[in-house]
Each structure stands twice: as structure tokens, then as C-alpha cells.
Amino acid sequence: MSKRQLAPAIGTSEQQYWRRKPVLFAKEYLSVNPWKKQQEILSAISNHNRVAVRSCNGSGKTFTAALATIWWLMTHDEAIVITTAPTERQVQNLLWREIRGIYLKNGDLIGGKITSTRLELSSNRYAFGFSTNTTERFQGFHNENLLIIVDEASGVKEPIFDAIRSCLTTANAKLLMIGNPQNLSGTFYDAFHKTRSQWETIHISAFDTPIFTREIAAHEPPPPGILTKEWVDEIAGFAGEENSRYQIHVLGEFPSQADDTLIPLKWIEQAADRHFDPDDEHDTVMGLDVARFGDAKTVAIVRRGAAVVEMREFPSAELMETTGRAQELATEHDVKTIFVDQVGIGAGVEDRLKELGITRVVGVNAGLKASNSERFSNLRAEMFHGLRQRFADDDIAIPNDPELISQLASLTYTYTSRGQLQMQSKEQIRNSGLPSPDKADALTLAFTAPEPPPEPELFAFPLTREGVESYRRRFGKSSNH
Ligand SMILES: Nc1ncnc2c1ncn2[C@@H]1O[C@H](COP(=O)(O)OP(=O)(O)O)[C@@H](O)[C@H]1O
Numbered sequence: 463m464s465k466r467q468l469a470p471a472i473g474t475s476e477q478q479y480w481r482r483k484p485v486l487f488a489k490e491y492l493s494v495n496p497w498k499k500q501q502e503i504l505s506a507i508s509n510h511n512r513v514a515v516r517s518c519n520g521s522g523k524t525f526t527a528a529l530a531t532i533w534w535l536m537t538h539d540e541a542i543v544i545t546t547a548p549t550e551r552q553v554q555n556l557l558w559r560e561i562r563g564i565y566l567k568n569g570d571l572i573g574g575k576i577t578s579t580r581l582e583l584s585s586n587r588y589a590f591g592f593s594t595n596t597t598e599r600f601q602g603f604h605n606e607n608l609l610i611i612v613d614e615a616s617g618v619k620e621p622i623f624d625a626i627r628s629c630l631t632t633a634n635a636k637l638l639m640i641g642n643p644q645n646l647s648g649t650f651y652d653a654f655h656k657t658r659s660q661w662e663t664i665h666i667s668a669f670d671t672p673i674f675t676r677e678i679a680a681h682e683p684p685p686p687g688i689l690t691k692e693w694v695d696e697i698a699g700f701a702g703e704e705n706s707r708y709q710i711h712v713l714g715e716f717p718s719q720a721d722d723t724l725i726p727l728k729w730i731e732q733a734a735d736r737h738f739d740p741d742d743e744h745d746t747v748m749g750l751d752v753a754r755f756g757d758a759k760t761v762a763i764v765r766r767g768a769a770v771v772e773m774r775e776f777p778s779a780e781l782m783e784t785t786g787r788a789q790e791l792a793t794e795h796d797v798k799t800i801f802v803d804q805v806g807i808g809a810g811v812e813d814r815l816k817e818l819g820i821t822r823v824v825g826v827n828a829g830l831k832a833s834n835s836e837r838f839s840n841l842r843a844e845m846f847h848g849l850r851q852r853f854a855d856d857d858i859a860i861p862n863d864p865e866l867i868s869q870l871a872s873l874t875y876t877y878t879s880r881g882q883l884q885m886q887s888k889e890q891i892r893n894s895g896l897p898s899p900d901k902a903d904a905l906t907l908a909f910t911a912p913e914p915p916p917e918p919e920l921f922a923f924p925l926t927r928e929g930v931e932s933y934r935r936r937f938g939k940s941s942n943h
């Protein structure tokens with residue numbers, strides 16, 4: 463490495479000036495144009511030691527953290543930046559990808575050397591990143607000028623924040639937390655609530671992002687990853703503006719989610735992000751939620767083991783057509799058992815599928831008694847509770863389908879006076895103006911519908927007159943009840 467590369471790009475006397483001007487620094491030195499909200503964040507870091515940003519998706523917040531990292535190193539003679547996020551992927555592929563991007567464009571100016579998660583200008587002037595799975599990694603940083611950046615801060619666990627706090631001892635030690643307001647507790651949540659007075663807080667809603675503020679003109683292509691109008695409309699259309707998904711990801715608000723949510727949004731999103739390789743250990747099964755009313759549609763979900771293999775919607779159609787389409791899909795995937803919702807038209811579909819006799823069919827009436835009727839008001843409650851458990855155990859992978867996600871996130875429960883868990887019924891959901899949760903129902907049929915107890919062998923043959931006669935002969939009982 464040449465001497466020139468190691469030399470500080472900015473003279474010591476000038477550093478003081480640029481420390482107060484992070485926005486101008488980004489423009490003049492790094493040739494980027496921070497948007498208004500990004501400017502607000504950069505100025506806040508320069509003026510305050512604790513900054514917390516809660517934001518919608520795709521607002522350019524990680525990019526801002528990358529700008530802050532480089533600005534901090536270049537405006538101090540000795541400085542450390544520690545960057546962290548809940549997962550390695552978030553650190554390497556998000557934050558450090560942005561840092562590398564800016565570095566590559568301005569390498570001569572910045573100097574030093576960069577690797578996948580480390581930028582070093584000299585031995586006492588460097589930035590690095592790691593995921594927050596261990597608290598030890600925060601120990602032993604003694605530098606007066608320390609900047610700690612926590613990306614996706616809402617997902618960072620409390621012991622990590624304890625470790626971070628113990629590093630922030632000097633007068634020029636700063637902490638920037640940025641993230642989606644997902645969790646309703648913890649340091650990130652508290653910064654906007656009970657400890658708010660200690661923080662400089664910033665809020666970014668979708669409507670503050672450059673497409674809406676027109677900082678990116680309509681004819682300009684937005685950088686990939688920046689929030690678009692179409693995306694906002696999609697979430698609003700499927701989820702409704704009261705849904706926590708909309709609140710968190712579009713408005714940048716902590717969800718007003720009551721405690722009665724069955725499956726926390728975070729788990730659902732994790733499941734939508736998860737991929738399991740199809741395994742050969744399990745039979746392929748299908749859940750079939752048949753349309754009951756004109757507006758609802760029939761949804762089939764095929765799963766193998768913990769993974770959804772396919773989700774398909776059939777337009778609300780008549781009996782035979784629905785049966786035909788369901789059987790076609792079952793054959794396509796070599797489905798061994800179809801669990802079909804028995805209520806209403808579903809009963810007809812069940813009968814027809816059984817008549818076809820190609821695939822084993824199990825009718826499920828979710829309104830019937832649960833097997834654990836002390837705990838659950840009916841089978842529907844028991845099944846959905848089982849589904850919840852799969853999400854809790856990280857044992858399910860679902861399609862990243864906004865409609866499915868919002869239906870799952872909207873499921874709520876109560877308790878009966880006897881203390882049984884009770885799910886809000888489909889009718890109640892529809893009456894409250896939310897779309898019928900057909901996809902969620904198909905999912906629970908595919909994953910948690912009970913297998914019927916094996917039939918006694920005696921009844922394994924079709925019930926014919928001869929059969930009844932032979933039964934009589936063997937057991938001598940009358941067929942009258
Ligand atoms: N001011 C800017 N100028 C140019 N590109 C930007 C700017 N801010 C963000 N970007 C780009 O927009 C994309 C999304 O930004 P990112 O910081 O990842 O958003 P968020 O963290 O809010 O989801 C990235 O590719 C990033 O490089």
C-alpha cells in the first residue's frame with residue numbers, strides 16, 4: 463500500500479470543520495446526494511450522542527449508516543466504528559455492501575483498505591462489522607472517538623445493548639440505532655417511549671421517502687431497494703391500513719397490535735424468508751379451503767414436510783370445476799392426502815374427490831370439538847394453535863405472499879368463559895371488514911389438520927347389504943338402533 467493511501471485525506475485542522483458538516487461532507491467528498499431524511503439523520507449524529515431512527519422499509523437508512531461510518535473515520539485522527547445487526551447477512555450483504563459501494567467509488571480519497579466487513583485507514587482508525595450473536599465482541603475497544611451503529615435495531619437482543627452501553631463511556635462516544643419498529647419492548651422501543659428524553663429520535667414514513675417527496679423524479683429509475691408507490695399500494699390493498707404490517711413497514715410506526723394477535727408478524731415474515739429443501743421423508747399433502755360465498759375464493763396449499771411447495775387459488779367456481787382443479791393439482795404434486803374443509807360447498811367437493819378415488823381425502827370440520835377440549839373451544843382453535851407453534855419453532859416455510867402474510871398476521875384469539883382458547887371465526891373476520899382468511903385456512907388445513915383415527919378393519923369394506931348381513935351373522939346384533 464502506498465503512503466499516499468494511508469495518509470489522512472483531510473488535514474487534522476479541517477477535520478473539526480467537517481465533523482460539524484456531515485451532509486456537506488457526503489456531497490463534497492463522497493459525491494452522493496443524501497435525501498432530506500438522510501440529511502436529518504447525519505446532522506443528528508453530528509449533534510447528539512444517542513440517535514434512534516424508526517423507519518419504513520426501503521428509505522435508505524442503511525445507506526445513511528454507511529455514509530456515517532466513512533464520515534466518522536475521515537473526520538477523526540483516531541476513531542473506531544463498530545457496526546452490527548441481528549444477522550451476519552444483514553451486516554455483510556446490507557450495511558457493508560453499502561460501505562463497500564461508497565468506498566469503491568471514492569477509494570483514492572478515503573485511502574486505507576477494505577475487506578468484506580472491515581475498513582482500515584490505520585491501526586487506530588478503523589471500522590468493522592459483526593452480527594450481534596455474542597456480547598464479548600464488544601469488549602476492549604478503548605477509543606475516545608467511538609461510533610456504534612446498530613442496523614435493524616428492533617431485532618437486537620437486550621444483552622447486546624447492555625454490552626454496547628458499557629462501551630459508551632467517553633464524551634465522544636455515539637450510538638446510532640436504526641430499524642423497522644417491529645418489537646414492542648426493548649432498548650429500541652424504549653428510545654421512543656420511556657427513555658425518549660435521552661435520545662434524538664427520527665421517524666421516517668413511506669411518505670417521507672424520495673419517491674413520494676419527489677427527491678427522485680418520476681422519470682428517474684430509483685435505486686433497487688428503494689420503496690415504491692406500487693409496493694405501498696400493495697400492502698395497503700391486502701393488509702388494510704390498520705394492519706400491523708402496514709403500520710410497521712409503510713408508516714414506520716410501532717404496531718398498535720393488541721396482545722390478542724395469534725402469530726406475531728415477525729415470525730410470519732421469518733417463515734416467508736425461510737427456505738427448506740424439499741425432503742423425501744414426508745408425504746406431500748394438500749389443504750383445500752373451499753369458497754363458501756360468492757366473494758371468497760378456493761385456495762389449495764400443497765406442503766411437504768415443513769415447506770409449502772405450492773399455493774394456488776381457484777376462482778370461485780362451481781363444485782365440479784373446483785373438484786377437477788383440486789384433483790389436477792394433487793396429481794401434479796403426487797399428493798397423498800387432501801384435507802378439505804367440510805363446511806358448506808366443501809362437503810360436496812369432499813364427496814366428489816372421494817368418488818374420483820384417486821387421492822385419499824379427509825374432510826375436516828373445524829367447528830367440531832377439539833381433541834383437547836379443555837384448552838380449545840373447537841378444532842379450528844386447536845389447529846391454528848398448532849400452526850402458531852410451527853411458526854414459533856421456526857419449523858415452517860411459507861410463500862412470500864403479501865395476502866397470506868397479512869391474513870396470518872390478522873388472526874386474533876380470545877378466551878371463552880371456561881378459559882378455552884377461541885379463534886375469531888371467519889364470519890367475524892369478514893364482518894369486521896377484513897378479507898376472508900382463505901389462504902390462512904388452507905395453510906392450517908395443510909399443516910395441522912388431524913388425521914382421522916384408523917377405521918376399524920370391519921368397516922374397511924363398503925357398507926353393502928351383504929356386509930351388514932355378515933356383520934349380523936358374526937355378532938348377532940340387530941341393525942336397529
Ligand atoms: N442518497 C442516495 N443516493 C443514491 N442511492 C441511495 C441513496 N440512499 C440509498 N440509496 C440506495 O438505495 C437502496 C436502498 O437503501 P437502503 O439503505 O438499503 O434502504 P433501507 O435500509 O432503508 O431498506 C440501496 O441500494 C442504496 O444504495
Ligand SMILES: [Mg+2]
Nearest residue numbers: 523524556613
Ligand atoms: Mg436497511
